[in-house]
Amino acid sequence: MKYPEIMNIQKYSIHDGDGIRTTVFFKGCHLKCWWCHNPESQKFKPQLMFHAERCGGCHACEQICSHHAVTVRDGIACTDRTKCELCRECLDYCVNNAREIVGREYTIPELMKEIEKDCMFYEESGGGVTISGGEVMAQDMDYIEQLLKKLKRKGYNVAIDTCGYAPRENYERVMPYADTFLYDIKTMDPVKHEKYMGKDNELILSNLRFLSEHGARIYIRIPVIGGVNDTEEEMEAIIAFLKQYVSVSQVNLLPYHNIAGGKYDKLDIKYQGEAFTIPPKEQMEEFRKQFIRNGFSNTKIGG
Structure with a gap:
């Protein structure tokens, strides 16, 4: 339901x-x-909030994303929201808590x-x-x-x-x-x-x-x-x-x-x-x- x-x-x-x-x-x-x-x-519906000031540019989210929605540019993880499925995969790998899904x-x-x-x-x-x-x-x-x-x-x-x-x-x-x-x-x-x-x-x-x-x-x-x-x-x-x-x-x-x-x-x-x-x-x-x-x-x- x-x-x-x-x-x-x-x-x-x-x-x-x-x-x-x-x-x-x-x-x-x-x-x-x-x-x-x-x-x-x-x-x-749920949305991704990205706290750029927390991002360390470590590439972890880019590497784990199975939808290829994340690319690190100039030390900041950029998300293609047309590809992001809000699957939450990346959240567990972001040590700085830069990525948040709003809505549950x-x-x-x-x-x-x-x-x-x-x-x-x-x-x-x-x-x-x-x-x-x-x-x-x-x-x-x-x-x-x-x-x-x-x-x-x-x-x-x-x-x-x-x-x-x-x-x-x-x-x-x-x-x-x-x-x-x-x-x-x-x-x-x-x-x-x-x-x-x-x-x-x-x-x-x-x-x-x-x-x-x-x-x-x-x-x-x-x-x-x-x-x-x-x-x-x-x-x-x-x-x-x-x-x-x-x-x-x-x-x-x-x-x-x-x-x-x-x-x-x-x-x-x-x-x-x-x-x-x-x-x-x-x-x-x-x-x-x-x-x-x-x-x-x-x-x-x-x-």
Whole structure:
């Protein structure tokens, strides 16, 4: 049986919902945000990450690769990704751990075993488990629903971190088990949304209205990207939509950072976020005050 790919299980997370949490990052997302700080989360299949700074140019990976996908040039192992089968042969022979496969399958019992290791922290801090991505709502929903059922049977608080771009029926299936939805809004402009995310925002806003109409507890998360949505007018448009359609428990304004560029190099992907700027702290504070003035008193900077 094929299971969804999971790229990371992050322990002691304090930025993905209330309290101390374990966050499970599923691999695969239908949006392709230019500034995505986890580019390895976008594809639904495993990927090779190559840490060139660790490579000693020893030729071990080149010699062991039965697919002839690796060639050492100028002391660095270069991989032809069209030939690489992600068979993991080379990983065991790289003494510097320069090669990494991101993404592995977990059965639900295997995943629950990892999650249960930190149950004492959930109880003491008012935390729980967050399932995230990538986009968790774009995964195999039979798997996700069964996982959520097991989490609730254990009494864990469950948060779902979502960009909103998934079929309506997927949200209908998870609503009985989710305590909180961490819901992203990037911009209200559909043209700009399609340019920078690869899809327009009609489905995203429709799903958000649906969740609110059915009583979901919602934390709105807004990445603030210099050069994209870092204006008072952009924030005002989001505020107007939320005031009209959405019951919001919390707003999180998330300032853009540019520290993820190196990940793109490791995946041989072009980074498109270089043109964006980091919003100053003073500007972020003004946006926070703007939301508070409009009735969103529980507005925070950061996760």
